[in-house]
Amino acid sequence: MKLLEERIRKDGQVRPGNVLKVDCFLNHQLDVELLDEIGAEFKRIFGKEGVNKILTIEASGIAIACMTARHFDVPVVFAKKAKSKNIDGDVFTSKVQSYTxxxxxxxxxxxxxxxxxxxxLILDDFLANGKAMRGLLDVCKQAGATVVGIGVCIEKGFQNGGQELRDEGYKLASLAIVDRMEDDGTLVFRPQE
Structure with missing residues (x-):
């Protein structure tokens, strides 16, 4: 998605350790118009998959999932990172290793x-090694739900998470794939197909 790539180039910050900060528009302060365009793109990609639920993980995926759900007219459910006292009844659980x-x-x-x-449809802001995605897939497996697609705003293509999911047969759409990040701020994106 060229619009997202342009925004990453303009406002993203490369930090040491292969960290890409996009907090001024995607996962701290939110550009709602951009998120709406992202939601429309996920609808274009996954619109024929019969999606009846969007799943994400708190906190950064929630805004992306909500804006996308408006285009699908389906509910969003999100996995919590800590079991709170207000979750009643039985729960699915899974262990997740956070890269960040x-x-x-x-x-x-x-x-x-x-x-x-x-x-x-599972959505998240980033995909690197795929650990968070593995946790969400595990929850879907426990529930007996069918995963019809995985949508990610930014994939770190130089890490193995995305390729592993594709090799396993998941329909994975990453709107921007960063193939290389340099400490001087240089970003190299995979060409759009």
């Missing part, structure tokens, strides 16, 4: 929100 925070945590999702009748 360098720690493992357990995600939880109330069983009443995901089941075998669901055709799920």
């Amino acid at each position: 925070y360098g720690k493992e945590y357990e995600i939880t999702l109330a069983k009443k929100f995901l089941g075998p009748e669901d055709r799920v």
Whole structure:
């Protein structure tokens, strides 16, 4: 998605350790118009998959999922990174290793929100090694839900998460794939197909 690539080039910041900061428009301060365009693009890509539920993980994926859900007219459900006292009933859980925070945590999702009748589109802001995505896929498997697609705003193509998911047969759409990041701020994007 050229619009997203242009915004990353304009406002993204490359930090040491292959960290790409896009907090001024995607995952801290939100550019709602850009998010709406992202949602429309995910609808274009996955619109024929029979999506009836969008799943993401808190916190950065929620805005992306909500704006996309408007285009699909379906609910959003998100996995929580900490089990809170206000989650009632049975839950699905999975362990996730965070690349950004360098720690493992357990995600939880109330069983009443995901089941075998669901055709799920999983969305997130970033895909690097795919650990968060693995946790969401595990939750879908536990629920008996069908994953009909995975949408990611920014994929770090120089890390293995995206290729592994594609090799496993998942329909994965990354709107911008960064093939290389240099400490001087240089970003090299994979050409759009």
